[in-house]
Amino acid sequence: MSDTSTVNTENTFKDQEQKMAISARNINVVYATPTGDIPAVRNVDIDLPKGSITGIIGESGSGKSTLIMAIMNAVTKPGKITSGSVLLNGENDMLKLSSEKQRKIRGKEIGFVFQAAQNSLNPLRRIGQQILDLGRAHEVNDLRKLINYAKKLLIRLGLDADRVLASYQHELSGGMRQRVGIMFSLVLNANIVFLDESTTALDMLSQASVLEIIRELQREKNLTIAFVSHDIGVIADLSERIEIFYAGEIVEEGKTSEVLACPKHPYTKGLIKAIPKISGDIDAAEPLKGSSPDYRTFKQKGCLFYDRCPIRTDSCRDSRPELNITNRDHKVACFRVGANDRD
Amino acid sequence: MIEIKNLQKFFQIKAKFSNHKTVHAVRNVNLTIPSGGALCLIGESGCGKTTIGRMLCGMENPSSGSIIIDGQDISKLKRGARAKLLQKVQLIHQDPYQALNPTHTIEQMMKATLKKMAKQKKKDADWIRQRMDELLKLVGLDPETILFKYPHMLSGGQRQRVIIARALTVEPEMLIADEVVSMIDVSLRLGILKLLRYLRERHNISILFITHDIASARYLGNDTELYVVYKGMVIERGRTELVIRRPQHPYTQALLSAMPILKGIEKPGKDRFVITSQFRQSEEEPHGCLFADRCPFKQSICDEKRPELIHSDDAYHACFFPKVRQVAAESI
């Protein structure tokens, strides 16, 4: 990269950072294994504009959860963040703060809902007690107010608040736990919320209602939400912007409707084709070839999608495409944009 | 051919401080699956669709009603004959991470049943090997690379294929696919659905497809019948495409509305509505319509009388105020 371009990007970076709740740059995470380091997240730049919902799509094993953990600087061993910066509201680099400060930010400013909400709740304590624990950990003075707020949120989420507060996690159904998880992420007034596969274990109706609630709360509190899932349907429904994540890198990003209407990357195209739809020709649906990325994929030299790509050429095997702008803020990392699948 | 007549199932649930509670899990279900045919059961979790599947393959005994496989009522058979007949119906488990023994290689699993089959057919070890090879290839796996693997080395999609291959070793006439794709990455789901469709079309294996996702039901059996189940009762049935385009029961409409909309490709149906109230097993058996407590179009009679499944407009529905609503997403 030449000097001038560095200056340029730096300038645009400055302009944007005011509007960005989170602006992560050049994130790299490696996993140490006996056979060598595996780059689980590579050179990822990601912006979460204030008051928007961003969807991050990735298959299992694509490193999408690692990315979220890296943004919160909560990567656990054997993973390690090797470089990057995460600016919170244009200041405070999350990756450089003291661990005590980070802990306070997590929870107070950033909320997080785990994929398996049942695993993130303590099975031996009632939900109400856990809220109090959380409050004490974050030095909340007025615990009564906290409980009242939790109640309000639970009612807002369509639950019987008093009953839920007095329950243990095993007394709640999957959908209820997921809602309780959302309440936990919001009870300390976080305005940035990460949702990791929050609807995956739910069936259609609960999923639809949880999505509806997320959407309403987001509008009401002007939350910034990053929703991580392998389910392109859910993300397409919920998010305004979409990031397609494959084997540790972003391969396509842009406005959801635009990316879905005219996907440029063969992986995105494949994903959209691979979901059975409620309308249109059912025989147009086509399974995605190959298997999900594994540790070998991460070590590949050329394009990460090479072995599953229907439009690959030899050069794709040797060098890796970078994320380039194709149309306004629609970016794609592919050498063969526009090439026909049938070639 | 498999027929179910007036199938009922009651479960006793231990309540904390009171007497045992009875849950009516399956209510008078009738259905017929011709050989090589398919049928889709739709409903949310807890609606009894899984129980129907489990009763069909003998894992659960019906409280009343009969299951007739190839003209024989399984409840009237002796134990041995019953087990033999039930082998024609194989259940594909919902959770591919649970259904394979973690301590066995794929080869050991396939061999366990194939050995038994070989004994019955008086075949030798070569036959076992050939059959194993053939079946794994049939489900789209490469025997060479997969036979020596343990389940944890496989992805969810591969596991589900192994499970299907293993079920095929006993030469079933019907597969019960209970939420087979719900635990698998969306990108790999279609492959499994395509495999099931292929087994039905080319190998004449009939399929009972149990799911909460109408889109995959549509993919698997758009030419067959769709049964919508709520609290153990069939509340709407008809040809899949017709039910999706012209749903009459509000519950079916709620399910269709709940399908995520693919922005940029689809637009929501004009009558779309989302139900936010949770599914709840009611404490006492309601007199009226089972869906009345969640129905946005409920009227007073719905609490008093229960509608029955009646024929109308090429389909069946159980609603006093059926009204076709356009709730399914449409492509742009």
Place this chain on the structure above:
Amino acid sequence: MTTPDTVKSVHTFTPKPYNGSSFWKAAWRSITRKTSRIIGFAIIVLFTLMAIFGPYLYSSHLPINTNAIYAPISWKYPLGTDFEGTSNLALIITGARYVLLAAALGALFTVIFGTVLGLIAGYFVGWSDSIIMRITDFFLTIPSFPLLVVLSTVWNFGHPLAMGFILGITSWGGMARAVRSQTLSLRERGFVEAARGLGLSPFHILFREILPNVSSYIGMNLLTSITGCIYAEVGLFFLGVVPFHVNNWGVMLNMAVFSAGAMSSPEALPYLLSPLLALLLLTLGIVLFLDAVDEMFNPRLREDV
């Protein structure tokens, strides 16, 4: 025939024969992965060899040397001598067979009774479960050591088989309970249900599907009950409640404390410490080796990458 997802490369299929040795290979790999495991394994092998070949190394009556009673540690007597001037090392080596054989048999009985009864009770819930568990409770309630003391007055424990049987009989209860509870949870798992659906026999389900899933637990229990059994029998001999037919570690301890007065006279100390050292070393070996057992039986942990 076209398949829905055509397999990319359909080579001629030549299956490698599945050979039973792969388990041992994998087991060897998991043992050699850590130095501590190798040490543990080496200690166990050493004691096993001692038990097998020890008595052949010496004449049936160990040489007595009246000039070297309670001799200090030297090259000739690496662990000193006893009240008759017999080498303590020779006593330890020749005594190992009875101690180890009885302990191994005891542990084996424990594991076999415990596993089979636990599996059956857990899988065929109902009357068989109730009966087996009542018997288990009975054995769990009777305090095993006093029972051993009482039994030893009636029985002749000259042969290690008798000793092992008694040790096994008194200690399988806990094992049966643990295996039963694991079986109870495993029988609800999808793969057991699937095996039932495929029409596999209950025998197959119990011993081929469920047993391998509790095998690492059983393996670990086998090893820990060996140490338990050793303590129990050595304790019996130490207390002197069992007639001394044979030379063994427990007898040495008894003699050292009650006859030689090792607690007060320092010259007899090696006589007391040498069987203790042997016990300590063997326990250490087993503890170090235990670490490898889980990995040996669990294919997920056995993997290289």
